Structure formats: C-alpha cells, structure tokens
Amino acid sequence: MLVGELINKVTNKEITIKELAKLYHVTDQTIQRKIKKLGYSWDKKKEVYKYVGKSPQPVNIDFSTLFRKKQTVPNAPRKNKSKNKVIVRNSSSDVIDVLLVGTKASSKRVYQGFYFDKDVLSIINSVPKSYKSELINEALKKVFKEKGLL
Template sequence: MLVQEVLNKIHKKELTIKELADLYEVSTRTIQMKIKNLGYEWNNKQSAYYYTGTDSEPLDTDFTGLFSKVNQKLVEKKQTNSEIASASEGNRNQEESITSGELDTIDILLQSPKDRSKRVYRGFYFDNDVLNIIERVPKSYKSELVNEALRKVFKEKGLLD
C-alpha cells in the first residue's frame, strides 16, 4: 500500500493507526513515528496528516517498505491468508513454511512470543541504529529480542553452547 493510500484511508476513517500497528505487528507509536519521519504532522482539528517536510512529498512510497523484512513477510502472509479463504490447515502450512524457511530465531521471535525464563534487569546504552531496530518490536518482546540477538552472536563466537 502506498503512503498516499494509507493517509487517505486514515483521513476518511477507513483505517486507524491501531489497525496499521496490528497489521505490521508494531506499536501505534512506531506507526506514528514512521509517518512523522516521512515529513507528515498530525492536525487534530482536521483529523488528518499534512506534509511539512522540505523534500518532495513521498506519496508514491510503499508504506510496507518502511518496515523490516520480517514485518513485510508478516503483512504479506496476513494479506494472503485474508485473500485465500482456505481451510485452517492450509493457513497453518503456509505459516510453518514462513517460520521454518529462511527465518532464524530472531525472526521467529519477532513473529511470536516465547516462554520467558527468570531474568535480571540491567541498564545499557544503545547506539541509535541499534535502538531503532529494537524500537520496531512491541514492548513485551524487546528483552526477548536483545537476549536472542546476543545469544546468537555468543554462540557464533563459541562462548555459548
């Protein structure tokens, strides 16, 4: 879906930020930040986004392209599942092929929750590029994502079995 379509649907109240957030499996704040980063600002009185950026307006930009490849695959899967009114077993097979194919544990974590083990809280500073990736996932999965990413690196370095 193009940015122009998304903004028109929001203005016409055919689509909400919450529905977009659910579709891309991100927070509503993430959706709002993506739109703001494109140069748009929300006008409460008119219930619409207006372009305030300095570059040319990105109306023909693919909205899905603003998200990670994992979120893009999830959206494609959801769209395919809604278009194909097949039996639930067919949908399950399609979901399994996506999760078992080219996705690793971090990708799978971004798709579904995992049982949580006992944890210890520690505070760390993150660089902006790393933090932007962490901010893409829902709040309840952030620790899980960081743990899995570090676990993967530590296993590759031979520090974990």
C-alpha cells in the first residue's frame, strides 16, 4: 500500500493503526513511528495526519518497504495455516480480509462480547432476544461465504 493511500485510509477511518500493525506483523507503535519518520504528524483535534516534513511529500512510497522483514506481495496468495485456505490479497481486499488472516474457526458456540455501532445494534435489538445470536451468526456466515472463507 502506498503511503498516500495509507494516510487517506487512516484519516477516513477505513482502516485503523491496529489493523495496519496486524497486516504488517508489527506493533501499533511501530506503525506510528514509521508514519512520523515519513514526516506526518497526528492532529488530535481534526483526527487527521498532516504532512509537516520537507517537500516533496512521500505519497508514492510503498509502505511495506519501510520494514526489515520481507512483507507478502499484495497480489500474492497467502496461506492461512490453521485452515489451509488461500486468501488472495489484492486491491479489492477490505478490512474484513485483514482481520480474518490467521483466525481459526471454532466448532462449538462460545459466548463473546463485542462493541457495535449504534445503527447496527438497533437492528440487532429489533429481533427477539432468543434470535439475536442466530441473526448475528447468519449475517456473519453470509459475509464469510461471500469471501470464500466458509
């Protein structure tokens, strides 16, 4: 991912620093440090990265080249060892793909708490309590099937 694209996605909240850290197999602090070294500063009030470095702005640098480890090529298939499924990384990959890399499917139901956006939660709360888990499971299964993960 190019630096300009990465900065725009973080600013537009399409991806988080935590998701980038997972994608590049580093810590959140490492991602923040690399962005700062490129000349960007986080504006807390506006919640955007501002370029404060010397011209020209490094928007066309491939962000993965800033790490010592060799990163996976964006268009190369990547194997998920736990499922032996190939997840293809390309320009159509989205946040769900990033989050799912390296996850395992469990055969048993397990209680898990999550934070939901208010609009999503209002839909979940509109069904009877006994059907909420079914609704969430079916909605997620549909997305995962579309992604080829189930």
